[in-house]
Amino acid sequence: xxxxxxSFKNYPTFMQVATACxxxxxxxxxxxxxxxxxxWIAVLICLAxxxxxxxxxxxxxxxxxxxxxFQTSRSFQFVLxxxxxxxxxxxxxxxxxxxxxxxxxxDTEYDVHxxxxxxxxxxxxxxxLSKQYKHTETALVQDLTKFPELQFLGHLYMLPPILLATATxxxxxxxxxxFPALQTxxxxxxxxxxxxxxxxxxxxxxxxxxxxxxxxxxxxHTGDDSCNHWLLALIxxxxxxxxxxxxxxxxxxxxxxxxxxxxxxxxxVALSKLGIVWDLRSYPQIIYAEAASNRLAS
Ligand SMILES: [Zn+2]
Ligand SMILES: [Zn+2]
Numbered sequence: 001x002x003x004x005x006x007s008f009k010n011y012p013t014f015m016q017v018a019t020a021c022x023x024x025x026x027x028x029x030x031x032x033x034x035x036x037x038x039x040w041i042a043v044l045i046c047l048a049x050x051x052x053x054x055x056x057x058x059x060x061x062x063x064x065x066x067x068x069x070f071q072t073s074r075s076f077q078f079v080l081x082x083x084x085x086x087x088x089x090x091x092x093x094x095x096x097x098x099x100x101x102x103x104x105x106x107d108t109e110y111d112v113h114x115x116x117x118x119x120x121x122x123x124x125x126x127x128x129l130s131k132q133y134k135h136t137e138t139a140l141v142q143d144l145t146k147f148p149e150l151q152f153l154g155h156l157y158m159l160p161p162i163l164l165a166t167a168t169x170x171x172x173x174x175x176x177x178x179f180p181a182l183q184t185x186x187x188x189x190x191x192x193x194x195x196x197x198x199x200x201x202x203x204x205x206x207x208x209x210x211x212x213x214x215x216x217x218x219x220x221h222t223g224d225d226s227c228n229h230w231l232l233a234l235i236x237x238x239x240x241x242x243x244x245x246x247x248x249x250x251x252x253x254x255x256x257x258x259x260x261x262x263x264x265x266x267x268x269v270a271l272s273k274l275g276i277v278w279d280l281r282s283y284p285q286i287i288y289a290e291a292a293s294n295r296l297a298s
Contacts, residue, residue: 012131013131015131015134016129016130016131016134019129020129023125023128023129026088026195026198026199026202027199029191029195030191030195030196030199032187032191032195033191033192033196035187036185036187036188036191036192037183037188038188038192039182039183039184039188041175041182041184041189042172042184042188042189042191042192042193043192045168045171045189045192045193045197046192046193046196046197046200047197049164049168049193049194049197050197050200050201050204051237052083053083053084053086053087053197053201054087054201054204054205054236054237055083055237055263055264055267056080056083056084056086056087057084057087057089057201057205058236058237058238058239058264059080059264059267059268060080060081060083060084060092061080061084061089061092061095061096061099062099062239063252063264063268064077064080065080065081065084065092065093065095065096065144066095066096066099066100067249067250068143068250069249069250069251069252069280069281070252070268070272070277070278070279070280070281071277071278071279072276072277072278073276074147076276076277077147078149078150080092081149081150081153082153082160085153085157085160085161086160086161086163086164087161087198087201087202087205088157088158088161088198088202089202089205090154090157091150091153091154091155091157092144092150092153092154093136093138093141093144093145093150093151093154094136094154094157096140096141096144097136097137097138097140097141098112098133098137100140100141101137101140102209103246103249104140106213106222106223106224106225106226106246107213107224107225107226112127112133112209113127113209113210114213114225115210115211115213115214115225116213116225120210120214123209123210123213124203124206124207124209124210124211125202125206127209128206136154161194161198164194165190165194165195168189168190168193168194169186169187169189169190169194170186171189171193172184172185172186172187172188172189172190172193173185173186173189175189204235204236205236207232207235207236208232208236208239208240208242211229211232212226212227212229212232212239212240212242213225213226213227213242214227215227215229215232216228216229216232216240216242216243217229217243218243219243219244219247219291219294219295220243220244220246220247220290220291220294221294222243222246222247224246226242226243226245226246227242227243228240228241228242228243228244228260229242230260230261233254233255233260233261233262234261237262237263237264237267238253238254238255238261238262238263238264238265239254239264241254241255241256241260241262242254244256244260244283247287247290248283248284248287250281251281251282251283251287252265252268252280252281252282253265253268253280253282253283256283256287256288256291268280
């Protein structure tokens, strides 16, 4: 069990300070939009990279690596891991280990990121910067540590984001040379396509750890503070149906009904039609019956 450190008893290590500096520098770099300007193509790439990488986090890091709620090939498993890694949220094994820990100890004193126990800032992003959670709790992820390629990404987790940042820069340079009417440039595409997109992605993902345990409605009595919220579900491609998810984490879909928009689920269904993923697990009938009974009782 990892114990939580919210005190100032332990001095930060060099790596902890360096990680915090990089984290805040990524945020501050967004202000360069004032110098590089804006173009519709840069905003489009920013939103596209947000959507693709959010899908890799929700469909890959969360629903696949953390909960194994569907099956896929080893090669597509690596694609999900690599895309998720470009989000600058470390490797899939680290991510899954802390997420499984969260489900095990939700909103108790052992929870990695409970706003009820540790406050909103710590649950949202303070825990990411804490040296307490630098290491992976390997006992919780033995099904993942057997893959050397996932271990490799865990060691070199900074490489995919750096490669993506470089690619966005050269995309801007290429577009500027080929289609000058687009009025973009390497620096503009780097700032919008990588830095702004990554910061939005950070806080979209962090909302799941913080706000979905603070605002919204509870359909199920899960014993924690997890809630469902439609707006958080839209921002996070379906993860806002968090109370449903805490009731039955093994389901690939998190929205239970057609009106609970779950874009990650639609994407995974499309991939299953193409034969890229399969064995998508859903909520069993007993969970729907429980939801109906709770609705009648309320
Ligand atoms: Zn939760
Ligand atoms: Zn989960």
